[in-house]
Structure formats: structure tokens, C-alpha cells
Amino acid sequence: MTLRQCYKARVTFPEETSSMQKPALAERGRACVLAAVLIALVVAAPASGHSTSNAASPAAVPAAVVDPATDPLAVGPRPPAAPDGPCSEQSGREQYAEGEGHDHLEIGLHQFSCNMAVRNFQSLLAQTDNPTTPVQDSNEVLGEMDVKGNTAAVAISYPRAGILFFDITNVAAPKFISRYRGAECEGAAIDVDCGAFVDLSADGKTAFLSVQQISVVPGGPPGLNEPIATPGVDVVDVATGRITGRLPIEGVGGVHTSRSHVVQPGPSSAAEPRRPGEYLFSVAGAAGAPVGGIEVSQVISTPQGKVLQKMGRIRMDEAHDMFIQDDPLTGRTLMYIASGADTGFTVYDVTDPTKAFGDNNQTLLAEWDLTPECETDWYAHTIDVATRNGRRYVTLPAELFTVAGDQSTADKAKGCGKFYGNGDKAGPMWIVDATDFAKLGRGTFADSQDNNTDEAKTDAALKQASQDALVTTWWNSAKRASGNLTFSPHNQQIVGDRIYLSNYHAGVTVLDASAAFAGQNVRPVETAFHVPHGTPTRPIYQGLVDPVVLPFTTTFIDFRPLIWDMVPVRGHVLAADMTGGFYSLQEQDPPSAAEQAVQPVEQPLATASSGQPARRVCQATSGFRSVSVRPRGRGLRLAFKRRRPRKVAVDVFSVSSGRRVVQEQLLARFRRKTRSFTWNGRSNNGRRLRDGYYLVRFRMLLGNGRSDSRRIVVQRVRGRFRLRPGSYRRASCGLLSSYKLERPVFGGAANRPLRIAFRLNQAAAVTVSVLRGRRVVRTYRLQAAARHRTYRLRFPAAGRPRGDYRVRIDAPGGARRVVAELPSRRL
Numbered sequence: 053m054t055l056r057q058c059y060k061a062r063v064t065f066p067e068e069t070s071s072m073q074k075p076a077l078a079e080r081g082r083a084c085v086l087a088a089v090l091i092a093l094v095v096a097a098p099a100s101g102h103s104t105s106n107a108a109s110p111a112a113v114p115a116a117v118v119d120p121a122t123d124p125l126a127v128g129p130r131p132p133a134a135p136d137g138p139c140s141e142q143s144g145r146e147q148y149a150e151g152e153g154h155d156h157l158e159i160g161l162h163q164f165s166c167n168m169a170v171r172n173f174q175s176l177l178a179q180t181d182n183p184t185t186p187v188q189d190s191n192e193v194l195g196e197m198d199v200k201g202n203t204a205a206v207a208i209s210y211p212r213a214g215i216l217f218f219d220i221t222n223v224a225a226p227k228f229i230s231r232y233r234g235a236e237c238e239g240a241a242i243d244v245d246c247g248a249f250v251d252l253s254a255d256g257k258t259a260f261l262s263v264q265q266i267s268v269v270p271g272g273p274p275g276l277n278e279p280i281a282t283p284g285v286d287v288v289d290v291a292t293g294r295i296t297g298r299l300p301i302e303g304v305g306g307v308h309t310s311r312s313h314v315v316q317p318g319p320s321s322a323a324e325p326r327r328p329g330e331y332l333f334s335v336a337g338a339a340g341a342p343v344g345g346i347e348v349s350q351v352i353s354t355p356q357g358k359v360l361q362k363m364g365r366i367r368m369d370e371a372h373d374m375f376i377q378d379d380p381l382t383g384r385t386l387m388y389i390a391s392g393a394d395t396g397f398t399v400y401d402v403t404d405p406t407k408a409f410g411d412n413n414q415t416l417l418a419e420w421d422l423t424p425e426c427e428t429d430w431y432a433h434t435i436d437v438a439t440r441n442g443r444r445y446v447t448l449p450a451e452l453f454t455v456a457g458d459q460s461t462a463d464k465a466k467g468c469g470k471f472y473g474n475g476d477k478a479g480p481m482w483i484v485d486a487t488d489f490a491k492l493g494r495g496t497f498a499d500s501q502d503n504n505t506d507e508a509k510t511d512a513a514l515k516q517a518s519q520d521a522l523v524t525t526w527w528n529s530a531k532r533a534s535g536n537l538t539f540s541p542h543n544q545q546i547v548g549d550r551i552y553l554s555n556y557h558a559g560v561t562v563l564d565a566s567a568a569f570a571g572q573n574v575r576p577v578e579t580a581f582h583v584p585h586g587t588p589t590r591p592i593y594q595g596l597v598d599p600v601v602l603p604f605t606t607t608f609i610d611f612r613p614l615i616w617d618m619v620p621v622r623g624h625v626l627a628a629d630m631t632g633g634f635y636s637l638q639e640q641d642p643p644s645a646a647e648q649a650v651q652p653v654e655q656p657l658a659t660a661s662s663g664q665p666a667r668r669v670c671q672a673t674s675g676f677r678s679v680s681v682r683p684r685g686r687g688l689r690l691a692f693k694r695r696r697p698r699k700v701a702v703d704v705f706s707v708s709s710g711r712r713v714v715q716e717q718l719l720a721r722f723r724r725k726t727r728s729f730t731w732n733g734r735s736n737n738g739r740r741l742r743d744g745y746y747l748v749r750f751r752m753l754l755g756n757g758r759s760d761s762r763r764i765v766v767q768r769v770r771g772r773f774r775l776r777p778g779s780y781r782r783a784s785c786g787l788l789s790s791y792k793l794e795r796p797v798f799g800g801a802a803n804r805p806l807r808i809a810f811r812l813n814q815a816a817a818v819t820v821s822v823l824r825g826r827r828v829v830r831t832y833r834l835q836a837a838a839r840h841r842t843y844r845l846r847f848p849a850a851g852r853p854r855g856d857y858r859v860r861i862d863a864p865g866g867a868r869r870v871v872a873e874l875p876s877r878r879l
Contacts, residue, residue, distance in 0.1 A: 396518065
């Protein structure tokens with residue numbers, strides 16, 4: 053047997069293999085693999101992100117009820133309130149079923165669901181079958197997912213790397229498009245999932261497949277004659293399923309995660325540089341690797357498809373996953389790192405990725421870790437961010453396992469737990485307020501490249517800051533120990549105030565986190581769940597021999613179902629069962645369009661020559677530092693300070709005369725002003741003004757069709773002016789881009805209505821209320837107000853008493869919740 057043939061010894065037995073043949077085949081493969089390991093000098097570092105000691109893997113931890121509600125390692129010093137949601141009790145009873153009479157492999161015993169139903173199921177028996185073998189072997193293990201536009205991608209993680217592509221124009225009935233067949237995973241030494249992660253480009257036309265590999269010992273079925281996986285990223289065309297580029301990435305263990313992101317054109321300065329372009333950020337190297345970190349590549353379009361060009365590496369001690377977003381609060385591109393066992397999470401500014409290379413303390417913004425004194429306890433797995441009411445909330449589940457063995461003696465002595473990975477515990481998923489980066493160590497204790505000595509000096513400060521920033525903690529409703537990934541939280545995504553969570557054997561869970569996203573220490577509650585149980589199922593991968601160095605994938609796939617990943621999209625949830633099929637699920641009460649629009653959506657790069665539709669760029673600008681109006685005698689002092697050296701025009705309009713509401717009449721105009729001045733209160737023709745309401749407008753032209761206008765309302769009473777509240781909100785790049793009343797008065801002798809107008813930068817549910825005193829006299833509700841559209845409302849004056857009214861707008865679903873009021877007086 054050749055070495056190559058020896059490498060192929062790991063196999064799912066063909067149906068025609070007799071029971072007498074299996075032991076001989078197994079022994080032959082075992083001896084050959086041992087020789088191969090010696091020849092290959094296998095690198096035995098972990099690549100899945102689950103760092104391990106050399107201790108033998110423990111037996112499966114019996115599932116047992118634990119109480120995370122008061123565990124300071126999980127919830128910090130403030131236990132959360134834990135109310136029940138609509139599905140909490142049922143979830144605790146069914147989702148985490150365990151014990152006598154329950155078979156984790158019997159799919160028929162897992163028909164559990166609450167407020168969620170299957171809209172479509174595909175077994176994927178044909179799509180996962182290898183056509184080069186004479187027998188059916190549709191035993192591929194499915195993994196990560198991504199969705200962009202009308203394309204869904206599902207990674208094939210083991211025993212070879214690959215991707216399945218689906219058209220989800222009708223998300224309730226996905227259609228298979230194509231398949232990418234990648235290289236073979238190793239399996240004889242360490243059965244690592246080489247098809248580790250799939251990410252789609254912003255336009256949904258290109259996929260990036262992360263390939264991780266530890267040793268050079270492959271382990272696929274014999275006769276495939278497939279290439280051996282090597283660490284790096286495969287670039288794949290979605291329409292054809294063909295590779296257009298491959299980028300090797302050096303590092304122990306290969307590439308666990310890659311995420312693409314487009315940095316759009318925008319403001320740039322020496323203090324806050326910006327480098328527009330499309331980039332790929334790849335986790336390079338396993339835990340503790342001396343040259344690990346995030347490899348940054350530029351995505352380049354060619355006639356043959358997209359390719360990658362290396363740029364540099366952001367050094368850090370450890371990284372497992374990341375979330376990249378154009379921050380709604382600052383407009384900067386921020387990268388949030390789930391840091392595995394090294395720490396909880398870190399945050400970087402990557403608006404110009406090159407500034408983060410090498411010594412990146414200038415771009416490292418924050419660090420959070422609830423248990424910095426422990427080195428081998430929780431494993432921070434995935435990370436997401438919600439911006440609500442002007443605050444950032446980070447959601448961070450820990451992946452729980454036992455395969456890596458016991459914690460170190462030192463950590464056990466500190467009370468950090470028993471297992472590395474805390475698989476004997478339930479949960480947790482933390483929700484952290486990351487609004488103020490200074491409080492999370494920016495420029496002080498935050499450090500992603502520190503050694504144990506340095507860490508010891510800052511652990512106390514990091515722990516205190518992390519406890520202070522922790523909003524709340526979620527754990528599974530059964531308080532069930534997770535075991536070796538069995539009931540562990542895994543991937544998660546946020547839609548509105550809902551968190552969608554994949555739970556391996558517990559399926560898909562939907563959580564209401566509205567209280568947490570309002571800053572309250574309240575455990576998110578279960579509002580829906582589904583444990584997929586579609587049939588027929590696919591065969592579970594088995595091998596002739598056990599990996600001789602470290603088993604990983606085969607230690608946790610003997611369950612049905614197993615939900616590694618899911619993606620909420622357009623009111624549905626797409627989920628791939630690792631050992632089963634592909635599902636389209638839907639809640640009984642799916643999120644509205646406004647809820648779905650809360651999370652920012654990445655857009656293709658906006659360039660004049662890209663051929664792609666350019667994203668609308670907010671044009672709200674500021675030419676003034678300030679403007680003000682102060683009564684002076686029978687006139688007004690009109691004051692302004694400029695940000696730009698441009699001329700200023702000041703106009704005065706009349707909007708009422710006595711009890712008569714009038715169309716705006718220009719009474720006084722001052723052009724080309726460069727400094728503040730005093731107006732004598734007369735019109736341009738020298739006449740004194742009558743008592744009534746007036747509008748003073750300051751205006752500066754900024755070029756390219758833009759201007760900055762400020763409006764101040766005054767009232768003239770018995771010949772003298774006094775200030776009144778404004779009826780016009782300044783233009784903004786936030787959720788509410790514009791909001792104004794037609795004029796500061798309405799009604800009058802002609803009963804002129806009050807006209808209200810607003811415009812959003814992103815879709816949201818909007819409520820507009822008209823109040824007189826504390827009483828609401830009229831309410832307008834728009835469940836899904838679209839972005840970039842001006843909405844106009846009309847409040848009739850007839851029958852309304854005279855006096856002051858307030859118009860309040862409330863947009864609670866946006867990235868920043870906006871509540872704003874404007875007054876108008878009924879004459």
C-alpha cells in the first residue's frame with residue numbers, strides 16, 4: 053500500500069463490506085496511519101478553536117441540572133431577573149431532553165416545537181453524495197452558513213471542504229443552485245473540520261471558504277483521489293460553483309473564520325484615517341500560535357472572478373470568530389473579536405485596516421473578560437452587536453465542551469471550574485454594554501498581545517470593568533449542562549430585539565432581548581424554538597480507525613439533529629442540520645419589515661466605475677458651529693459662528709399676522725455676512741413689523757448642491773421680540789434624517805391644519821403623537837416606514853382649542869431609538 057493509499061484509510065464502510073472484512077480493513081488502516089503519522093511529523097495543535105491539553109478526552113459528561121443563575125463565573129456579582137417567556141417552560145421540558153428512554157440518535161423522539169413551523173425541508177441526499185464512488189455516501193457534515201441578498205451558502209465541513217449554494221428568492225422554498233467540491237480533510241491523525249467557515253461577498257456573487265488543517269495526514273474514503281486540504285481561503289463563484297482563486301495563509305491550524313467587508317468612502321483624517329475598499333479578514337492560526345491573528349487581504353475583481361491579495365496581519369494572542377460593522381454611532385468600521393479562551397472579546401477600528409498591523413494599540417479600542425484570572429474556563433465563540441437608544445450591546449455566547457480535558461491545576465485552585473470549556477455548565481450568553489470604550493480599557497488595560505505577567509497586572513481592572521459593563525446573562529431554560537457541545541449555544545444573529553441562536557442538539561431558539569437592549573439585567577426569554585426532525589436523514593460519518601492524535605469532529609456528531617448554524621432572513625429562519633437536511637422555518641409572529649431593517653446591511657463598494665449601485669451616502673453637513681438670536685431693544689441680535697469660511701445669508705419670514713396664519717412672507721434679507729450683527733426689527737422697506745410669529749433662517753451654501761440651514765422661531769408681542777421653541781429639527785445622518793412642522797403656528801381664522809413631515813435613513817416602526825399638555829389627542833402609527841421616503845401627516849385644526857401643542861415622533865426600532873418633539877401653537 054502506498055503512503056497516499058494509506059492516508060485514505062478512514063472510510064464509511066460500503067454496504068457490501070462484510071462484518072468479517074471490517075476488522076482486517078481497520079487493522080490495516082491503523083498500522084498504516086501510525087506509520088504515516090511518524091513520517092509526517094504531525095503538528096498536534098488544535099485548529100477548531102478548541103485548544104486542548106495532551107490529556108485523553110474524558111467520557112461524555114452526564115447531562116445534569118446546574119444553576120447558572122447565581123454562578124458568579126457566569127452572571128458576575130448581579131444575578132439577573134429570570135421571567136418566563138411564551139415558550140420558556142416548554143423549552144425547558146422538551147428542547148434539552150436527556151435521560152433514560154431518550155435516544156439522541158432517534159430523530160422521531162425530537163419532534164419539539166413552539167411558535168415555529170417548517171415551511172420547507174430538503175434532505176440533501178443527492179447534493180451531499182460523492183458521484184465518484186459507486187455507493188451512496190451522502191455522509192458529509194454540514195457547518196456554517198451565510199446569506200446575502202437572494203443567495204444562501206451552506207459549508208460542507210467534513211470529511212471534505214465544500215459549499216452548497218441556494219437561491220432564496222422565495223425564502224420559503226430555497227432552490228439548489230450549485231456545489232463547490234473542495235479538498236479532503238485530514239482524519240487519521242486529527243479529524244478536524246477543514247471546511248470551517250463560509251462567507252458571501254456583499255453582492256452575494258462570491259463565496260470565501262475558510263480551510264483549516266493541522267497535519268498533513270488526510271483521512272477521507274479511499275479512491276477519491278482528491279487534493280489534501282491546506283490552510284487558506286478558497287474563492288468560489290456562486291453561479292458556477294467553481295474556484296476563482298486560492299490564498300494560502302500561514303499559521304498553525306489554518307483558517308477558522310473569514311469575513312468580507314466593504315469600507316465605504318467617507319470622511320478621513322490623520323486621526324481617523326479611512327481606506328475604502330473590499331477586504332477579507334481571516335482568523336489565521338490556532339490558539340496560542342506565535343504568529344496568529346487576523347490576516348487582512350484585499351478583494352480584487354478580475355475578468356475571471358474575484359481573487360485575494362495579502363496586505364498584512366493584525367497580531368493578537370487568540371481569535372475564534374469576528375463581527376464587522378460600520379458603527380451607527382461613529383461611522384467607523386469596527387471589528388469585534390470573540391477571543392476563544394484568551395479573553396472574552398476585543399474591539400478594533402479597521403476603517404483603515406493597515407493601521408492595525410503590527411503594534412495595534414492605537415486601533416485596539418476595548419477588551420472585555422468576565423473571568424480574566426482563569427485561563428482555561430469559558431470559550432468565547434461568536435459575537436454580534438446591536439445598537440439601541442444610542443448604546444452598543446455586544447452579545448457573546450460561550451461554546452461549551454469537554455473534549456479538551458480538565459482545566460489546569462492552577463485554574464481549578466482558583467475555582468474556575470472542572471473542564472476546559474466548562475461543558476458541565478449551562479449557557480452562558482452574555483450581553484455587554486460596550487458604548488464607552490474608555491471604560492473597557494482603551495489606552496489602559498486593553499491588550500490583545502500580552503503575556504501572563506502583563507495580564508496579571510491588569511486582571512483586576514479588566515474584571516471590574518467587565519462586571520460593570522455586563523448587562524445580563526442568558527442560560528438554557530432547562531439549566532441543562534451542555535456536555536461536549538450537545539446543548540451548547542453556538543452561532544447567533546440579532547433581528548430587532550430578537551436573538552436567534554443555534555444550539556446544536558437543541559435546535560433553533562428565538563429570544564426576546566428587549567429588556568437587555570434597554571439596559572436591564574433581565575435574562576432574555578424564549579419566544580419560539582424548533583428542534584428539526586425532518587426525514588429522511590443522512591448517514592452519519594464513521595471511520596475505520598480513530599484519530600491517533602486527537603479526535604474532534606467524530607466526538608460530537610452522533611446526534612440527530614445537530615444545528616451548527618442558522619440565519620434569520622426576511623421573516624424566516626434557514627437552518628442546516630449537520631447530519632440531516634436543509635430547513636426553512638417561520639415563527640408564528642415573525643419580525644416585521646421594520647424589525648428586520650434594524651441591523652445595518654452591508655452594501656457593495658460605492659464607486660463610479662464599479663457597475664454596482666452606489667449606496668446612498670448621508671449628506672447632512674455642518675457649516676455652522678452655532679447660531680443664536682437674542683432680543684435687543686425692538687430688534688434682534690443675529691449671531692453665528694462658522695466652521696467653514698463661507699458667506700452667510702440671513703432671512704426673516706412672517707408666518708402669522710394677529711390670529712391669521714399666513715404663507716411665509718420674506719420681510720428682511722441680509723446677504724454675504726461674515727460676522728454677527730444686530731437687526732433693527734424693520735423690513736427691508738423700512739416698515740416696522742406687526743405682532744405675530746416670525747422665522748429667522750441662517751443659510752450657508754457649501755458647494756455641490758449642499759447647504760446648512762438653521763431656523764429659529766421668534767414672536768413679536770407689543771412691539772418687542774421673544775424667543776419661541778423651534779418647529780424644525782436639523783438634518784441628521786442618524787435614524788431620523790429630517791423632521792419638521794410646516795410652521796410654528798396653525799389654525800387661525802381659516803383653520804389651517806398642522807402639517808408634519810419626516811424622513812428616515814433606515815426603515816423603522818414609527819409612532820407620531822399629537823399632545824396638548826399631557827393628553828394625547830391624536831396618534832399616527834406606521835408599522836414599517838421605509839427609508840429615504842418623506843412621510844407627510846395632517847392634523848386638522850377644526851374643533852381644537854387654542855394653545856400650545858406638541859408633536860412627538862418615536863422610532864423605537866432603529867439602530868438608534870429616536871424620540872423627538874416639536875411644538876406648534878394653535879391660533
